[in-house]
Amino acid sequence: MRRVVLDPGVFVSALITPSGSPGLLLREIRGGQMELFVSPRLLAELDEVLRRDKFRRYVSLAAARKYVRLVRNDATVAPDPQVLPPLRSADPKDDYLIALAHSQNAILVSGDKHLLDLCGGGAPILSPVDLLVAVA
């Protein structure tokens, strides 16, 4: 079974765009097609970003909190990596995601250009749509 780490942006996008590729990917994961890994830092970022006012036109705070709980319950919560990742993103704040995916031998799924640019170097980083195509 494929092991995946979704970055917080993919989780947010899946929530507010259920019919988009991140939403479809989350549905596949919940259907048991892949094993999902998160970490406390990833969950904290997801929780924090979904509290921001700009999301209130799409989803209530109560529903957003329920969503974070659901992600926490569905996923295997791995410890935050304490070591540097084998590759570094142009945005250092993404490095923990690379380290988390590496530590769990998982594919990192992201819609972030900085991270997807690393894919050309052979890193197991895919966009939601590319992973959906790969598992189809």
Place this chain on the structure above:
Amino acid sequence: MAKTRTTLTIDEDVFRAVKIKAARTGKRDSQVIEESLRRDLGMDDLDDIWAQVKPAPEEEGLRLAYSELHAMREEKEKHETGRP
């Protein structure tokens, strides 16, 4: 979603309860079992949450997700370092 055929071994009283509920609700036995499993596994929760969402177009949703994530990280860093 595609269906798969499987064989279950369950207690007779559970099976009787399934039959009774199916008869009462006009559903097939397999529907009753699937709905019960979905509830227990929390598989309907995501659809419940999505039902409360006013959806954004995909491109807008992805753009907003990352712009707010980056803004949140920036604000947090400023707060932690005391940087203006």
